[in-house]
Amino acid sequence: MAHFVVVPQWQGSASARAMQLIDGAAAIRGDLPSSACTAVEVPAEAGESQGTGVRRLSSLVRTWERVREAVAAAPPPPIVIGGDRGIAAAAADGTVGSDVGLIWFDARAALHDPDPLTPRAFEDSTLRAILGGGPAALRLPAGRIDPTRVVLAGVREIEEAEVRAIADLGISRVTVEGLRSPDALRAALISTGVSRVFIHLDLSVIDPSGITGVSAPVPFGPDAATLITRIRDVRAIAEMTGASLTGFAPASPDTAIEDLPTVLRLIGALA
Numbered sequence: 001m002a003h004f005v006v007v008p009q010w011q012g013s014a015s016a017r018a019m020q021l022i023d024g025a026a027a028i029r030g031d032l033p034s035s036a037c038t039a040v041e042v043p044a045e046a047g048e049s050q051g052t053g054v055r056r057l058s059s060l061v062r063t064w065e066r067v068r069e070a071v072a073a074a075p076p077p078p079i080v081i082g083g084d085r086g087i088a089a090a091a092a093d094g095t096v097g098s099d100v101g102l103i104w105f106d107a108r109a110a111l112h113d114p115d116p117l118t119p120r121a122f123e124d125s126t127l128r129a130i131l132g133g134g135p136a137a138l139r140l141p142a143g144r145i146d147p148t149r150v151v152l153a154g155v156r157e158i159e160e161a162e163v164r165a166i167a168d169l170g171i172s173r174v175t176v177e178g179l180r181s182p183d184a185l186r187a188a189l190i191s192t193g194v195s196r197v198f199i200h201l202d203l204s205v206i207d208p209s210g211i212t213g214v215s216a217p218v219p220f221g222p223d224a225a226t227l228i229t230r231i232r233d234v235r236a237i238a239e240m241t242g243a244s245l246t247g248f249a250p251a252s253p254d255t256a257i258e259d260l261p262t263v264l265r266l267i268g269a270l271a
Helices: 020-030 057-073 087-093 122-130 160-169 182-192 224-237 253-270
Strands: 003-006 037-039 078-081 100-105 150-153 172-174 196-202 239-246
Touching: 003 020, 003 057, 020 078, 020 253, 057 078, 057 087, 078 087, 078 253, 087 122, 087 196, 087 239, 100 182, 100 224, 150 182, 172 182, 182 224, 196 224, 196 253, 224 253, 239 253
Parallel strands: 003 037, 003 078, 078 239, 100 150, 100 196, 150 172, 196 239
Antiparallel strands: none
């Protein structure tokens, strides 16, 4: 049985609905076997940027340390669930290495380089942190994962600086249209040369018609059934070392109930 590390982190979110990520994590945890879950306590306070380009950094660092401990203690492969996409960096910390690839199912690339003069939410820089960028307290060691072993899947809200970073770093990209066929993602993964992979899935990647509990929806995404099939395709050709599922922020208990079957099917594909 898979083991789930549930992290109701909200401090890394850029959304005005950030606190609803706590409710989303709780709703998911309520439908998972309690014996297969580890709950990570998240600081109550927002935290300070401490002169970095990352908002609420002090609280994020404390959560990162707790996630690292929980992931290390969990039977492999751990699946980290809940909160903003920033938890993907902490989840990847103990489960990726130079021989591991990364599939990034997300509407956003999260490749911003933090600037102390204009602080941003950490989730905007999550993938940059995984690749060794940003403040030292919130990043993986440079070289832990080779950018050429990263595949962006379904990313469609992207700024010019991120487009340049993708080209400069040699990151592969599969469009939403490409996800509708198994060939594009399979070819992109095979081209990385890896046999092991970490899978990140932020619910923003799903078209808003298929899920309502997302704080910052992005139109024209794939449906959940397509994602489930693509996750299974990935797992059929590569060993999964770990995973993260993020971004569930239901506006109310009723909408949480409506979305949970979809979320649980996605978790089932990862597990």
